[in-house]
Amino acid sequence: xEPASLTWVLVxxxxxxxxxxxxxxxxxxxxxxxxxxxxxxxxxxxVLIIPVVWMVLGYSLSQGGSGNWIGNFDWFFLKDIGVxxxxxxxxxTIAFLGMFAAITPALISGAVADRMKFSAWAIFVPVWSLLxxxxxxxxxxxxxxxxxxxxxxxxxxxxxxxxxIAALAAVLVLGKRKxxxxxxxxxxxMPLVMIGTGILWFGWFGFNAGSSLAASGQAAQAFMNTxxxxxxxxxxxxxxxxxxxxxxxxxxxxxxxxxxLVAITPAAGYxxxxxxxxxxxxxxxxxxxxxxxxxxxxxxxxxxVVGVHLVGGLVGSLLIGxxxxxxxxxxxxxxxxxxxxxxxxxxxxxxxxxxxxxxxxIITFGIxxxxxxxxxxxxxxxxxxxxxxYSQHAESAYH
Amino acid sequence: MKLITAIIxxxxxxxxxxxxxxxxxxxxxxxxxxxxxxxxGHSETYRGAEYKIDFVPKVRFEIVVDDNVxxxxxxxxxxxxxxxxxxxGKIWVTSVxxxxxIRTGEEGSSAI
Amino acid sequence: MKLITAIIxxxxxxxxxxxxxxxxxxxxxxxxxxxxxxxxGHSETYRGAEYKIDFVPKVQLELVVxxxxxxxxxxxxxxxxxxxxxxxGKIWITSVxxxxxIRTGEEGADAI
Numbered sequence: 001x002e003p004a005s006l007t008w009v010l011v012x013x014x015x016x017x018x019x020x021x022x023x024x025x026x027x028x029x030x031x032x033x034x035x036x037x038x039x040x041x042x043x044x045x046x047v048l049i050i051p052v053v054w055m056v057l058g059y060s061l062s063q064g065g066s067g068n069w070i071g072n073f074d075w076f077f078l079k080d081i082g083v084x085x086x087x088x089x090x091x092x093t094i095a096f097l098g099m100f101a102a103i104t105p106a107l108i109s110g111a112v113a114d115r116m117k118f119s120a121w122a123i124f125v126p127v128w129s130l131l132x133x134x135x136x137x138x139x140x141x142x143x144x145x146x147x148x149x150x151x152x153x154x155x156x157x158x159x160x161x162x163x164x165i166a167a168l169a170a171v172l173v174l175g176k177r178k179x180x181x182x183x184x185x186x187x188x189x190m191p192l193v194m195i196g197t198g199i200l201w202f203g204w205f206g207f208n209a210g211s212s213l214a215a216s217g218q219a220a221q222a223f224m225n226t227x228x229x230x231x232x233x234x235x236x237x238x239x240x241x242x243x244x245x246x247x248x249x250x251x252x253x254x255x256x257x258x259x260x261l262v263a264i265t266p267a268a269g270y271x272x273x274x275x276x277x278x279x280x281x282x283x284x285x286x287x288x289x290x291x292x293x294x295x296x297x298x299x300x301x302x303x304x305v306v307g308v309h310l311v312g313g314l315v316g317s318l319l320i321g322x323x324x325x326x327x328x329x330x331x332x333x334x335x336x337x338x339x340x341x342x343x344x345x346x347x348x349x350x351x352x353x354x355x356x357x358x359x360x361x362i363i364t365f366g367i368x369x370x371x372x373x374x375x376x377x378x379x380x381x382x383x384x385x386x387x388x389x390y391s392q393h394a395e396s397a398y399h
Numbered sequence: 400m401k402l403i404t405a406i407i408x409x410x411x412x413x414x415x416x417x418x419x420x421x422x423x424x425x426x427x428x429x430x431x432x433x434x435x436x437x438x439x440g441h442s443e444t445y446r447g448a449e450y451k452i453d454f455v456p457k458v459r460f461e462i463v464v465d466d467n468v469x470x471x472x473x474x475x476x477x478x479x480x481x482x483x484x485x486x487x488g489k490i491w492v493t494s495v496x497x498x499x500x501i502r503t504g505e506e507g508s509s510a511i
Numbered sequence: 512m513k514l515i516t517a518i519i520x521x522x523x524x525x526x527x528x529x530x531x532x533x534x535x536x537x538x539x540x541x542x543x544x545x546x547x548x549x550x551x552g553h554s555e556t557y558r559g560a561e562y563k564i565d566f567v568p569k570v571q572l573e574l575v576v577x578x579x580x581x582x583x584x585x586x587x588x589x590x591x592x593x594x595x596x597x598x599x600g601k602i603w604i605t606s607v608x609x610x611x612x613i614r615t616g617e618e619g620a621d622a623i
Contacts, residue, residue: 034409183413184562186555245556255558291558304558382484385410394444396452402516402605416565426548426601428518429566461516463603495603496513499585501592502599510601 001089004215009092012210015203016099020047020106022199026254027110029192030303032185034387035114036192036397042109042121050102053126058101059094062134068144070135096210104133104159110303111167114177114185115384118392120377124367128166132363136162136356149334149345150352151324153222154211156266156317157356164310165357166364167301173368174377176300178384185302190250197254201230204261208268218329222268226261229280233260236284244288252288259287259308263316267323270333275323283315317353321346400495400508401469405460406434407480407488412458418479419462422472425511428461438486457488463495465508512607512623513581517572518546518600519592524570530591531574534583537623540573550598569600575607577620 001009024043028036050058060075075081081090105125112121139145140158152158177185187193209223237256242248263283264276271279291307294300301307324336324345334348335341371377378384383391390396407415412429419427433454440453464472473490481487500510519527524541531539545566552565576584585602593599612622 179413184560184564186557186562186564241556241559245559245561247556249556251557288559292560295560307558382482385408387410390441390443394442396443396456400603402603426546428544428546428569428571430542430544430571463601493605495605497581497585497602497604499589499602500599501517501519501589501602502595502597504589 001087001092001213002215003087005213006087006089006092008215008219009089009096009210009213012206013092013096013099015206016096016103016210017047017203019099019200019203019207020044020103022196022203023103023106023110024196025192026196026200026258027113027303029189029194029196030110030187030251031113032387033188033398034389034396036188036389037395038118038388038392039109039113041118041393042112042116043106045122046106046109046125047102049122049126050105050129051098053129054094054098054101058129058134059097061130062137063097063142066142067138068147070138070143093213096213100155100159100207101129101133101137104155104163105129107160107163107305107309108167108170111171111301111305112174113302114388115378116174117375117377117379118388120371120375123375124170124371127367128364131367132166132360133158133162136359139355140352145348145352145355148348148351150348151270151320151333151345152266152317152352153269154208154265156262156313157352160262160265160309160313161317161353162356162360164306164308164313165360167305168299168310169361169364170368171299171301173365173372177302178381180300180302181295187251193254194250197257201257201261204230204265208261208265212269218269218331221272221329225264225268225271225276228276229264229283230257230260232277232280233257233263233284233287236281237288240285240288255287255291255304255308256284259283259312262309262312263319266313266317267320269329270320270325270331271323272325272328275319275325279316279319279323282319283312286315287312314353317349318346321349400463400498400511401466402493402495403460403462403464403469403472403476403490404493405462405476405480405488405490406432406457407460407476408482408486409456409458411480411482414479415460415476418475419460419472422475423468424462424464424472426462430459430461432457432459436486436489455486463498463511465511512575512610512620513578514605514607515572515574515576515581515584515588515602516605517588517592517602518544518569519572519588520594520599521568521570523592523594524572526591527572527588530587531584534580534587536574536576536580536584536587538574542571542573544569544571548598548601567598575610575623577623 024040028039031039061071064071064074137158140152208226209219212219234253234256237252238248241252260280290311291304322336326333334345434457498510546569610622
């Protein structure tokens with residue numbers, strides 16, 4: 001890897017690491033004041049356990065060898081990965097990808113908020129990472145889905161759709177929070193949510209533009225797309241709720257920004273021009289309605305992981321089928337419908353997301369069921385009432 | 400007129416509020432307070448050091464009511480706030496000499 | 512001696528404090544509380560879901576005064592806290608059996 005690219009990948013890796021505490025604040029502010037530390041800890045735990053899992057086994061199983069479905073043990077404990085050849089490029093890439101591996105299960109924490117036993121979460125995260133994240137990542141990047149021609153620039157399918165559908169499976173096993181939906185669960189600290197949103201947006205430039213794995217024009221376009229899609233989505237969400245509910249809200253703007261970032265993630269290195277505005281705008285509109293699904297369908301996805309990450313990821317991933325423009329990037333990927341490519345790419349996008357969703361849903365449901373039957377996944381009603389900060393961690397956020 | 404003051408567990412706030420509304424109480428003031436009774440606080444752990452937190456979070460209700468509804472209001476609070484566990488809280492009643500509604504200047508029962 | 516308790520709109524705190532100082536009240540305790548009366552709270556919207564917030568922010572003032580100062584103090588609070596709109600708050604008065612200044616041990620009117 002040449003020095004400029006190496007530098008950019010390392011900086012991007014640090015930016016992506018910062019997203020996990022950003023996500024923690026984003027979720028923590030939306031939580032109740034008596035559960036905020038538990039939320040921060042669920043997220044922080046992901047950057048404690050996943051780097052270990054990734055170094056020992058995850059990277060090798062997701063990127064080793066040339067298999068279609070799963071990697072191998074060639075890089076077990078990062079064996080044989082040197083820094084003399086390639087200027088340390090592979091090591092930088094492993095670190096960068098490790099950050100992605102860490103934030104993906106963290107996304108699920110927003111759905112299970114306020115009621116999951118921390119001990120169950122502690123087991124869920126590494127198991128989910130190896131059984132769900134690793135294989136889906138392999139299928140998309142170097143496995144059968146990628147080989148068929150589906151596109152996922154920075155992790156729309158592999159990360160957001162994957163975590164979003166897993167969140168749905170998890171809450172179906174876990175059950176509803178006490179008092180939901182009749183009792184309101186409004187955010188306890190909107191300023192915390194806004195700090196988290198800012199950190200997420202900042203870090204997302206590394207997430208998307210770093211995914212070129214090069215200091216290149218494609219990275220610059222991915223950066224611009226990340227900038228524009230988030231703005232467009234935030235704008236559209238705010239306008240939509242202003243017309244629909246009467247007021248423009250901070251949480252609407254923050255949620256719109258995140259939905260736009262999610263949607264542009266799979267497309268960031270494949271689209272240009274006005275496409276990020278369209279992708280972000282559509283995501284803002286669709287997600288603004290999608291977060292209402294949970295009360296209609298009756299699943300308690302506490303902080304809208306399904307409505308924002310699953311739906312936003314699907315919107316962005318499918319829109320690649322319309323907006324992908326290989327000519328602009330001098331790239332060797334399929335053309336979207338608007339660039340004369342026919343429906344082939346759209347079909348591959350649909351298939352890739354369907355495959356990821358089926359696997360992720362079934363395996364996540366299974367992991368949660370096993371945890372439920374063994375150590376239990378849910379805190380006692382008394383602990384839930386007292387708050388998870390005290391019952392799970394013996395701490396309290398506000399004295 | 401009486402002032403009913405109740406100290407309850409914070410998570411019982413909504414239940415007590417609904418019980419009071421159901422009992423016909425039209426106004427109330429709550430504050431976040433800290434206190435302990437027989438349960439004597441709890442322990443929190445920071446960097447391995449255990450801290451005894453004597454004052455645990457509680458919610459205080461204050462309601463001014465007519466004398467003739469005091470018993471039923473106390474019964475409502477008791478029923479809604481009770482978990483049967485230590486730390487459920489207390490209710491006390493004091494006499495109110497005078498009550499004024501600020502906006503209209505009404506006094507006495509009509510100001511409740 | 513009487514304890515005057517007033518629940519007012521938070522933005523009226525400075526006006527009420529100044530009015531009380533102007534009539535010679537030397538000490539006031541305030542706390543941030545939440546409450547509702549006839550105005551019955553308000554609604555907030557998060558991600559399109561409307562939440563009824565019954566308890567809206569209020570400020571509680573507590574002051575102990577001599578019996579003869581009660582009327583002027585109540586009048587001062589009423590005049591300063593009133594906006595004429597619903598939700599202006601309430602004032603109630605309870606009897607104080609004993610008061611002690613902690614530093615000097617003075618009791619009664621001297622301790623006010």
